[in-house]
Amino acid sequence: MIAQAARPTQGRLADRRFWLRGALVIVVLVVGLGLPFFLGAFWLSTTDFILIAAIGALGLNVLTGYTGQVSLGHAFFLGVGAYTAAFLGDHNVNAAIWIPAAGVVAGLVGLLVGPTALRLRGLYLAIVTIGLVFLGTHLFVNLPAITGGPAGRAIAQPQWGPADFGGTGVTVLGISIDRNGLYYYLALLLLALSMWFVHNLMRTRAGRAMQAVRDREVAAALVGVNLARTKLAAFVVSSFLAGICGAVYGAFLFHVEPGTWNLLLSIQFVAIIIVGGIGTVWGALLGSVFISGLPAILNNYSDSIPFLQHSAGGGGLDVGDATDLVYGILIVLFLVAEPRGLIGLVARIARSIPQRRRIATASIAVSPVAEE
């Protein structure tokens, strides 16, 4: 693609690939913007959760995927973002401010704890960040003035002009968009901005330093990369995106409580980036579709699957157990078959398509899998 960009413009206009790419972008845009009108409420709300999770996963991918530092403390930063949002929202701060503020506060907390945590590496770092989740829950329970204590607190809903995220939605030019639709566009916008940001960040000096740290830490240090500062920068960016994700996630759920920000949530984010493809911008979204979407699909079609129990008294396997079972089995089978994740699968498919048909998929490049 680098070669492509170097070509003169006239050449590009004549190139069939250029037009195909343009068409693809338009199709993606149309489908992306039109999706809420095609999806029923169940699928739309599921899609909302997928997009929101993808924002947080992208953050974790900066730290884990691009910089090679595995954190299981992501849920804590989501919580910090959510409570920041709740606190500011209750003080009549506009959502246009509390959404970025949630990211900033989470980022600052990351800046605070980062230097301590990042002295460690590999599994040590992973487990110390589990400690962050437990400490966080303890704080969330014991700081009722900010968090509402054990019972949690409600998060104010964004209210921009006629767009009411809390209830009725909005009607523009005769087209009505309900709450799920509004959150869809909000999450889509935030995700697109985040992806754009991360994509570009990785092409800057700082971004390349992060990837150098991941690929070979000692070598990176030798060529003059400041390890501590680079890791900390990744940690802060990761926490920032986690905070934004937490704020929107909490707002979409209306009410948050300390139990929400548990280790399971952290693990889910690690699962998203590993299943999606580590160290890629699109991996976060793909993984989120798989990890957040799969249980919904299983749940939705459970009615037509035999051996499942469809009422509390009936025989057969409980739907929830069956969902978990299939979910777990798919994760294992999938990672055994394609350890590089969905993005690896995409790349594999791309390779099997003859050269001239590769344009569409080749734009998703696979970067090397992170070593420990």
Place this chain on the structure above:
Amino acid sequence: MTMSKRTVRVATCTALLTAVAACGTGGSGSSNSGGITTGPGIDSNAKTITIGIESPLSGPVAVIGKPLTEGNEAYFKHVNDNGGVNGWKINFIEKDDKYDPQTHVQLYNQLLPQIAMLGQSLGSPTTAAIRPLADSAGIVVGAAAQSSAFVNDKVMAVIGTPYAIDMANGLDYVVNQTGHSSAKIALFFQNDDYGADGVKGYNAAKTAFHFNDVGQVSYNATDTEFTAQAQQLKSLKADYVFVTATPVPAATLVGTAAALGYFPHWVFQGPAWSEYLMTADGTSTGAKSKLFPVLAGLAGGSTMVLGFTAGWGDTSVPGMSQFLADHDKYFPNQAPDGYYEFGYAQAQMEVAVLKKAIESNDLSRQGILNAKLNLGPVDFGGIIPSLTYTPQLGPADRQTDIAQVDPTSPGFLKIVKPYFESSAAMSLSL
């Protein structure tokens, strides 16, 4: 792939998706047919009313969700087998939310277009996540959550007594009714919103009649070790320990205390109790558990349970024989269980709401909501105390049944003070 093929494919997908969407959102407005206003979930040709149920049917909280949902089902089936609600049959769709707020929201979105009422929404964190959605949809929700937060919401149809009031009633009973006015009393509570309700009732009662509070001890829902807590309660020398917990921690605490030679009177908040604590299968014929003698008070002390459902098999309760007949007919394998009774009563309440809506010729969501708000007194045949829904909201019920664990009673519970309402409970504002 050529452009034209792609276009065709996209167009086909779009058409399919639109068709799916059309099915999904169909029938969400209210319409009038045959003299009755209808809304989502109402089929006036087949004369059916569809009710949604969201409950944890798997995972740890299924201990509550399963029997409660079976109770719902039993009464709905009873109604359907006896001519329906004024000729309307009830159709119910059950969904397993695993007690996860996110799943709960997704399932709510899935059910909403197809249902006239959400017959069961179990749990505080889950119900809190759909509450504003239900408010704006105007759909009545049978909230199976005794947290005091829901009783002041117009769409939330809560039956039974909030935890905080149960607690206050229990304290009043011990301090003022049994003559133990100077007894040393302590509280053991789960450090979450459920526990916070227990603390609220405990402190309200303390303000109201100044009992001898010797201390409050908390634990986390995920704890499995309670030696330190048992030790602490023992050194506080509490005569009565009120337990706002779930069955496993409550039982472990009681067992640990017994091992330490400490046998106070335990007063369990409703959710702390489970008949499975007594025998392996929860029935009187099952193998006795190790805790059986301790809970039954055979070693000293006693165990009381605060609740609001009638004693299982207590035939002095007018509705009991029908209740037992329905149990034997629909769910003979379900052990005597308070949540099953709760579910049965909850369905009774919902049928009463629907009946009133049908009689007002309005089965739209608004019609059903109006019926709920103006329902007035409902009688449950004594399965739970009768309650009254009014537009003023607030707790529909402030009464507590005080039961004692008794090896020979059905469900191991003997009511020692039926439907009791203390002065502290009456004045407790939620």
Place this chain on the structure above:
Amino acid sequence: MTTFVQLLFNGAALGCVYALIALGFTAIHRASNVINFAQGAFLLLGAYLVSTAAVDRNLPFLVAAVFGVAAMVVIGIVFQMLVLRRVQGQAVFTVVMITIGLNIIIVALVSAIFGSNERTNGVGDPWGTSSLQAGGVVFLWVKIWAVIVTAAVLVGFFLFDRYSRYGLATRATAIDEEAAMAAGIPVRRVNAIAWGLAGGLATIAGIFLSGAPSLLDLGISNIALIAFPAIIIGGLNSPIGAVVGGLVIGLVYEFFDGYSSNLPWLGHNFYAVAPYVVMILVLLIKPYGLFGQRPVERV
């Protein structure tokens, strides 16, 4: 003083259970460099198997316990051979993720097969709430046995590690997997044995965690999370570290729990996070744990 001794004993007994779990983590980490996130699920499944055998099938407790441990050893080995062998050499966190998948599968299976009702008779142990009492301190038999069995298991483990061929092979693998393989050490078999060990150790821990007065329910799988600080405090590759770490965690947990009323400023239930706080403090001083070593960097 009575309270202190009581807490000391309880903390040590709890610490023994954590040590068993931590040893399972360490065994796997030494052989394959991953942390097994399914350790909690092993513990859960093991305890349910013992419970079914002892309570529902009325087998003698000892027979049930041996059956449960053996079954989990087999399950650990089979999982390693069927699944993990195929991803050997992949990125560490891909393998870790697979163990997370296994955790989800086992917990769902246990819930589906055994239901969600609590099992009040736990693992059907013979001790009940009986105890030995001395000077006002209560020594529950279940806890005394936890200490004895843990000590025996640890001695067995260290003898195995020190004197058996596989122990030597494991230590060699832990130092350098590739070199070990080149020297003809059956690294795969070492790996499978480590997973079998972890399954067995988790089951023994599960038995003591759900012995009276405790009950058995699905929540028991969360215990493994509290053992994480133990392996970090001790250092990931050190079996001695795992034992020391486990004991430290058990004592810290129990003392903060017992004296919580003296420390109200720490907030409700600080004991639940105290092990993590201790872990962080240890790491501030020794970044690779008390018994761990900084890995050698090769450029």
